[in-house]
Amino acid sequence: MDPVLPSRRLTSALDRLRAQGERVTPARRAVLQVLDSADQADEHLTAEQIGVRVADLEPTVHRATVYRTLTSLTDAGVLSHVHLGGTATVYHLVASEAEEREAAGGTDAGAAAYGHLHTHHAHVQCVGCGRVLDVPPEALEGVASRLQEELGFILDTSHAALLGRCADCS
């Protein structure tokens, strides 16, 4: 539906960066823009894939810089990463708290539960086709509370993907 235009999420991320005294450079702008577009298309990109797309946007940006940028932006809290089945790590823009609230409030949790989840969410990956599906964090509430009660373990539901086999690959 929406064309890929500089979204509010992108602007917001840049603002938060600046607010922390971090510098906004072409490389960082490009990385954030790539991830913003990817998120809008529900894509999950690895560092390498991000590098390729950044090269389109800003050909002078070096690969090593992409890696360093992903690290520093993650430290700065505007990006998060998810570990997929063993190999890859994929990156996401992190929504501001305001955006997070807005998304939660404006949504019928049931109907939109598996729609476009542009905020905090969990991931499952198919071992057959590699596809990554987004899942609302509530789906893991059961395990989370059980682990907390029985082991004192605080589960981070969005940090690692669960593996399995999707409907198409069964």
Next chain:
Amino acid sequence: MDPVLPSRRLTSALDRLRAQGERVTPARRAVLQVLDSADQADEHLTAEQIGVRVADLEPTVHRATVYRTLTSLTDAGVLSHVHLGGTATVYHLVASEAEEREAAGGTDAGAAAYGHLHTHHAHVQCVGCGRVLDVPPEALEGVASRLQEELGFILDTSHAALLGRCADCS
């Protein structure tokens, strides 16, 4: 409790290997023995760590062979691997169906739920200390059935570790 001696699990694994027409070599024996011991001590070893211990047992076994062995034994179904938080992959001996049944039957599920789980089980890893905790697969039943119903996704509860923070690191 139990000393680390050639266990029934090990013998069984070798038998299943032979039954499939796979050859039993010193390298394979060593890899299986290392993993059997590790499992008994509730350790989770990476390919590299396995390599080190194999070198103690069979100094002539080459690193590359350990990698190839882990792959082929996994294909043969006597080993399984678990992807830990992003980086490492750790290996386990796979219990035979008979052993699996026996463990399930002979055990009070509640009391032993978090004890030594030498069969099929899930994993959670602490992002603080890196420790890996074993968790009975039932803990993930809730998510599993929800994913199946709503997405047709068959969750493999033992194939990837969930991340979070353990009691000591909170």
Next chain:
DNA sequence: CTGCCTGCAAAGGATTTGCACTCAT
């Protein structure tokens, strides 16, 4: 201006591969 961020190139570590040989069956 100051030093954070970058480009470049080279190092790094883990895993994989080609090849010829050996040993389990």
Next chain:
DNA sequence: ATGAGTGCAAATCCTTTGCAGGCAG
């Protein structure tokens, strides 16, 4: 005896690092 498995060494892959220069603030 025969080919699955192996040892060896080199190649490959992705990621990180040291250093000097450049641009954001």
